[in-house]
Amino acid sequence: MLRNSVREFAETEIKPKVQHMDDTNEVPMDVIEKMAKLGFIGIMVPREFGGLGMGNMARVIMLEEIGNVSAAMANTLQCIQLGISPVVTDGTEEQKKKWLPSLVRGEGLSTFASTEPVGGSDVLGMQTTAKREGENYVINGRKCFITNSHLPGVHTVVARTGEGSKGLTVFLVQSDTPGFQPGREESKIGLRGCDTGELIFQNCTVPKENVIGKEGDGLRITLSTISNVGRPGITSAALGIIRSCLTEAVKYSKQRILYGKPISELQAIQWKLTDIHTDYETSRLLTYHAAWLRDKGERCDAENAMAKFWASEAAIRCAQKTIEIFGAHGLMKELAPQRLLRDAELLLAGAGTSEIMRLVIARKTLSMA
C-alpha cells in the first residue's frame, strides 16, 4: 500500500516538474509541502512526535519510488530525514517535543552538515569550531556541499568543541540565527532541483539546549547517522534510477525498429538489458537486506556500505548502457537517459565515496576468517 501510494504521488505530483527542475535547478517547494502533509518527512519519527512511526524498510521503499521519478527529489527528502534523525536517536525528551512535530510538518526543513572544504572523507579533520561561552556556544566556520543548504529551516551541524575523536559535537542551528548565512549555491551537473551549497557561521550563537547528545558525542552521532540514514537514502535513490533505466531501456528497445524488427531481438541489446536487470535485482536485495537488519536492531554498517557502494556504481553503468541502447536519442536533453546518468554521477560521493565504502566493508571482511 505504501509503495503504491508513493508511486502514485510521484507520478502525479513530481513527474510533471522533472524537466523544469533539471532546466532551472529550482526546488519545487510545493512538492515538499505536500510530502510533509502526507507524512513522508516523518516516516520514521515516532507517532507520539507526529511521525508515521514506520521502519527502515518502509523508508527505502518510499525513497526508491520517489527516486524512480526524480533522484533529485529523493535526495532532498532523504537529507531532510537525515537532519532530523539525530534528534530522534539522541535528543532528550524535551528536545524531541520541541523540535520534532514542527519538523515533521515541514515547518522548517532540515539539513545534516558535516562536510567542509578541507575534505568530506576526513570527518575528524573538520575545522568549524563551537566555543562554550556561558550558557551558549559560538560557532565559526564553513560547511560545503550541504543538501538543502538554502532552504529555510534547522541545520544539524557538527562542529569541533575539543581535540580528537571526542572533540566533535552536534548542534541544531535555526537558519534565522544571527551569525548564520547560506553561502555559495552550487550548480551541479545532476540532481538538479535539489539544493546544494555552503553554510557559513560567523560568531553564530546558539543556546546549550541546542546540543544533541552530549558534548563530545559528535563523531559517534555523525558516523551512525550517515551510515544508517544517509547511505540507505542515497542507495534508494540509486535503486530508483536503475529501475528507471530498466523501464526506459526495455520500452525503447521494443519500439525501435532496425532491419525490419525491434532492436530488442538483437542479442547484443538483450545482454545490455539483462545486465541492467541483474544490477537492479542485486542492488534491491542489498538495499532491502540492510534495511531489514536495521529494523531487527542488528548492526549493519558493512551492509549499508555494501548496498551504497554497489547501487551507486550500478546506477552509473546502467545509465550508460541505457544511453547506448537509445543511440543518439539517449544524449538528447528532452529524453531521460542522459539525466539518469548525470543524476547517478552525483550519488557516488554523497554519504561517502566508494573508497570509503570499501574501508567500511573491509573491517567486516577481515573479521570473517
Ligand SMILES: Cc1cc2nc3c(=O)[nH]c(=O)nc-3n(C[C@H](O)[C@H](O)[C@H](O)COP(=O)(O)OP(=O)(O)OC[C@H]3O[C@@H](n4cnc5c(N)ncnc54)[C@H](O)[C@@H]3O)c2cc1C
Ligand atoms: C549530491 C551530494 C550531496 C551531498 N550532501 C551532503 C550533505 O547533505 N551533508 C554533508 O555533510 N555532505 C554532503 N555531501 C558531501 C559528501 O559527503 C562528500 O562529497 C563526501 O564525503 C566526499 O568528500 P569530498 O567530496 O570532500 O572528497 P574527499 O574527501 O576530498 O576525497 C577525495 C578523493 O579521495 C578519496 N579518499 C578519501 N579518503 C580516502 C581513503 N582513506 N582511502 C582511499 N581513498 C580515499 C575519495 O574517495 C575521493 O576519491 C554531498 C555530496 C554530494 C555529491
